[in-house]
Amino acid sequence: MKTDVLFQGFLQAFMWFWAIVILYPLIYVFSASFSSPHAVVSGQVWLWPVEPTFKAYEAIFNNPQIMIGFRNSLIYTALGTVISVVLTLLLAFPLSRPRFVGRGFFTWMLVFTMLFSGGLIPTYMVIKGLGMLNTWWAIVLPSALSAWNVFIARTYFKSLPEELYEASTIDGISDLGHFFRIVLPLSTPIVAVIALFSAVGLWNSYFNALIYLSNDTLFPLQIVLRNILILGNIDISMVQNFDAMVRKQGLSDLLKYAVIVVASVPVLLFYPLIQRYFVRGMMIGSIKG
């Protein structure tokens, strides 16, 4: 029994340790973003904001680049999500029908894309050949379909009772009618799951933008953030005067903390609402079908 207490203690300690390790940096960044540059640089911030100020946030909301990035990301996410959901459902429904001739062939066509891909350059050449460089399409089209999402949707469609289909047939409703009038109205949960998976993916990724966009009025938020948070690191050494350096570093650090908060808050605000859909999606996906 004594080892059992120890074991239980270990599990609890493990759990709390990680909860704190994960939560603390998030709280720290949040507090630092509201503190004065001086407090940040001199290391006075530990847990709560010191000498609270909104300076950094004012700077961010007056920065045209960040605002353009926000707007672009909203457009890409909305448009890309709609395209993803439509393509996924259109592919998943026929694949879920038992009497669909060619089901095996089309399924393998899809599975093969999970195993093997043409790679960066061949894909780039196709996008370029289609004239999509520096357009919205380069962001919303190339990653619109994920085999994983299709399988989740197909599993869901298969789980609908077959009697529905028989009833449609008796009522003389065609396959199209069955899909649009019977199946789709029943599919809100799966549409939500796929839309959320795609939306979070589109909002958070920067790879397609890095490769296909060079026009900075088209940059999504993540590229703007990269310029500020990661590439912005370099210019500090150019300042000679130490005091000026400290102030400059302080302000730029403060800005970075605030940018991190502004960029994460929209997703983290929705996260408690969408978490259960994510969990549900993962569950459906893990059932083999």
Added chain:
Amino acid sequence: MVNNTLSGTRWKLVKRHWQLYLLIALPILWLIIFCYVPMYGVQLAFKKYSISKGIFESPWIGFRYFEILFTTPSGLMVITNTLILSFYSLIAGFPLPIILAIALNETRNRLVRKSIQMITYAPYFISTVVLVGLMFQVLDPRLGIFNRIFELLGGKPINFMGDPNLFSSVYVWSGIWQGMGYSAVIYLAALAAVSPELQEAARIDGCTRFQRIWHVDLPGILPTIITLLVLNFGFVMSVGFEKVYLMQNPLNLQSSEIIATYVYKVGLINADFAFSTAIGLFNSVVNVILLLTANQIARRTSDSGLW
């Protein structure tokens, strides 16, 4: 004759369900354009590409690029770095979500369980750019909170982002920080499905908590564990581009250049399309082989492969 009637019924089915083909046409067109046309372009890996001639007309040069990849120091370096990152991630990162899931599953207090699950799951939704930006801030040698705590405990500040020897550790542990709660969700669901009768029987037989977890819970989630292990092995050579590229700087490049970033630099920065395609192809082929092999092994040992 039999064959004839069979194909006859198939044809009838096709005709009766022609509308399904209408539905599937658009996504199949997408697959062809964005997946299969690039696969056709992979022949570039065996050609001496010239822009004026195009992919099709450029002359073949066989396996020349693959020889270069395997004989130059930079080629071998990126392969080694990729393998180090993925095996380190796998070994360090695989068991932790399982332990977290078991710990959460053993926590009877609902509020505590929900809160900790929420907290550990949250970083998954932070974008890679923000994550790496956060790492730069938190791990900064002078101002970062991590080093300040470290100094308080009597240590010397460490330049985490600039030391090539630390690169893999920073990459892997930040990955665990971000993904542990997310990965634990699957195990939690598997644990919830472990038969309550078995649990009850173990309790009546006087099993300790540890014995119950070891003999009932773990075997119950073993198929899930093996399936995920297989999946992870299959993707050993596909370390993602986004995070590594953001973490790269001239100081740590010797250990942070991996296949994905090398493909990008050779192809789009140096505009050596053919060589870049060859490196990518090498990576894809290894991935296919790994995934197929791993799946076979899983099917043999636990009857729980991916397909």
